[in-house]
Amino acid sequence: MNLATPYLGLELRNPLIASSSSQNGDIDHLRRLDDAGIGAVVLPSVFQEQLEAQQSDFESLLAQQPNHSPEAESYLPPIDSGPYGLGPEHHLALVMRAKRELSVPVIASLNGSSLSGWTRYAALLEEAGADALELNIYFVPVDIEEPGTAVEQRYLDVLGAVRQTVKIPVAVKMPPYFSSVGHMAKRLVEAGADGLVLFNRYLQPDINLTRMELSSELVLSRPGEMRLPLMWTALLAGRIEASLAASTGVENVDQVLKYLLAGADTVMLAAAILRHGPTYVRTLLEDLEAWLESRRLESLAQIRGNMSWSRLKKHDNYIRANYLHLLETFTSAHNA
Ligand SMILES: Cc1cc2nc3c(=O)[nH]c(=O)nc-3n(C[C@H](O)[C@H](O)[C@H](O)COP(=O)(O)O)c2cc1C
Structure with missing residues (x-):
């Protein structure tokens, strides 16, 4: 069965990608995903806040470029410390180690909200060997004086700054909260995005009625949440010159199939791997092959995008x- 999938100019053995998550900061976990057949992995994000808090480490890494981290590989992230507490050098070490030990493409992730010097870290991730970069521009436009045009420009500016810094492919993990999602997608592609991840899943706060306070618990997604990214995947497939990764709500092969039918090049998953472990990727791939076989289909190309707007x-x-x-x-x- 041919499940090979192009994504961001990379050749993936299949369309399943392990979405950026804290678990992916553990090299053993990444190895298990690779063994289970994952098509590519996205590492945990390096956050603007981390880089700004550790400005001096970051600046000295930049100053040493291109031989920025001769010892970085020896600073391997300890398994018991979460990836988000690690400094700029540890993330580079993770990229290097993942590149050395995995057989599949390694996508690094940068997460920030405004244009400033942190975007230069992209160059270090590229130099450490990342095959591609995922850019997660995550901010809530709370300023009611800030018009939508300014919010959109912020995305384009951050992307532009990263794009100027690296040659590797860049995907933007975009939110669905633009007044014209399709037009914004098009502008991001025109500004240099090689791919779009539909969508970033914002963690909206809840209200705890007992404590009378806001709570920000991380609740894992459910398949019902896939309708919005499914719709936009279908609306954009074949209409913009970029790879499309569908993300959110994958629990079993049904969601994978739906996203592919809508026109996604790749399908990302985080919650399903957290719930069922990395070996679940093998189950999903077997189920995908079984479904195709039961319909006497030989490749994903025969189904990809069949339910898209353009088809x-x-x-x-x-x-x-x-x-x-x-x-x-x-x-x-x-x-x-
Ligand atoms: C524990 C956890 C950690 C995550 N860390 C990141 C991260 O570092 N960067 C990022 O862009 N997304 C992160 N995400 C979001 C996921 O990549 C994904 O977009 C989201 O979970 C929706 O996909 P899912 O429905 O398959 O879980 C994280 C999600 C979880 C559950």
């Missing part, structure tokens, strides 16, 4: 017209 002749289900129809059907079914 379908009827678009009712993707646009507003369908809303009224659904309400009518629902109401008559419940009144019957």
Whole structure:
């Protein structure tokens, strides 16, 4: 069965990618994902806050460029310390070690919210051997004086700064909160994004009624959350010149298939690996092959994008017209 998948100009053995997560900071975990057949891995993000808090370490690494970290590989991240507490040099060591020990592409991840010097860290990740970079521009536009155009420009500026720094492919993990998601996707691609991850999953706070305070617990996704990225994957597939990675809500092969049918090049998963462990990747791949075999299909190309906007002749289900129809059907079914 041919599951080979191009993503960001890289050749993946299959479309499954381990999404950026803290677990991916552990080299043993990464090795298990590789053994289970994962197509590529995204390392835990290096955060703007980390780089700014450890400015002097970061500056001295930059100053030593191109031979910035001759000893970096010996500073391997201890298994018991989380990746987000580690300094700039440790992340480079993780990239180097992952590159040395894994058979699949290693994508580094940078996470920040505004344009400043931290974006220069991208060059160090490239030099450490990252095959590609995922850029997660995560911020909540709380300033109600800031217009949407300024918010959009911020994304483009940060991407532009990173793009100027590296030659490796860059994917933007974008949020779904733009007034014109498709147009923003197009502008990101025009500004140099080789791929888009649809979407970044923002962690909105809840209110704890007992303690009468805000709570920010990390709740893992459920498949129901895939509808928004599924829709935008389908709307954008074949219409922009970039790879598309669908992300959020993958629990079993059904979600993988839906994302591929919508037109995703690759499908990312974090929660499913956390819930079931890295060997679950093997199960997903077997289930994917079994599904294709049961329909006498030989490659993913035969299904990829078949449900996308650009392939379908009827678009009712993707646009507003369908809303009224659904309400009518629902109401008559419940009144019957
Ligand atoms: C424990 C944990 C750690 C995560 N760390 C990162 C991170 O460092 N950078 C990032 O861009 N996303 C991070 N994410 C978000 C995931 O990459 C992914 O976008 C999100 O979990 C939705 O995918 P899922 O439904 O497959 O879990 C993290 C998610 C979890 C659960």
